[in-house]
Amino acid sequence: MLTWTRAVPTAVGALALAVALAGCNDLEAGKGGSSSGSSQSKTSYRLGEASPPQESTMQKYKDSKYTVTPTKVQTGTTADMDNSGLEKDKDEAPKVPVYVWATLTHKSGGAMEVGDMDDDLVVKTDKGERTRAVIVLMGEAKWPDCPAPDTGKKLSAGQSEKICQAFLIPEGQTATAVELSQGFNADPLEWPVKN
Numbered sequence: 471m472l473t474w475t476r477a478v479p480t481a482v483g484a485l486a487l488a489v490a491l492a493g494c495n496d497l498e499a500g501k502g503g504s505s506s507g508s509s510q511s512k513t514s515y516r517l518g519e520a521s522p523p524q525e526s527t528m529q530k531y532k533d534s535k536y537t538v539t540p541t542k543v544q545t546g547t548t549a550d551m552d553n554s555g556l557e558k559d560k561d562e563a564p565k566v567p568v569y570v571w572a573t574l575t576h577k578s579g580g581a582m583e584v585g586d587m588d589d590d591l592v593v594k595t596d597k598g599e600r601t602r603a604v605i606v607l608m609g610e611a612k613w614p615d616c617p618a619p620d621t622g623k624k625l626s627a628g629q630s631e632k633i634c635q636a637f638l639i640p641e642g643q644t645a646t647a648v649e650l651s652q653g654f655n656a657d658p659l660e661w662p663v664k665n
Contacts, residue, residue: 514659520573521537522659526586534580535577536575538588539574540591542569543593546614551564551566554567565641566639566640568593572591574587574631575625576630577627581625581626590651591603594648595639601639619631648661648663
């Protein structure tokens with residue numbers, strides 16, 4: 471389900487639109503965007519442990535591989551949400567941000583943009599809901615200690631980028647894992663969150 475939320479960035483003063491995939495229970499195991507192309511059997515990792523090399527499914531990066539390493543997960547507060555610049559949707563239950571820090575490492579092939587390496591990350595809650603990171607179409611959401619990543623930055627083989635992304639979950643729920651979608655034919659990779 472796509473949620474369109476109006477936002478008014480305090481610094482820009484312009485109306486912005488934010489998109490978040492919330493309650494995406496159709497992102498069940500084996501459903502998602504990119505494919506690793508490998509037959510590894512391990513699907514659970516510790517925070518700080520890198521994924522196996524992921525093969526890009528995008529034509530412009532067809533020979534490229536990269537790894538994703540979630541390193542830290544922290545749940546924000548309603549005050550973080552209030553100060554983000556995003557306008558609350560009156561028809562939805564209150565949400566709080568979950569911040570996920572990760573390291574993206576380009577392993578081989580042509581240079582890739584950061585935004586094409588992080589878009590398959592998902593946060594899973596204790597109620598089984600899954601959500602993707604907040605995407606702000608115009609303007610910018612403000613999160614404490616979690617600056618928006620430079621999604622257009624290109625990484626060449628051997629280069630890494632540390633990023634932070636905000637995910638919105640229903641207030642009262644707890645983030646239990648970070649997942650990396652592996653396409654339709656493989657289970658997602660999972661990094662359990664210790665609370």
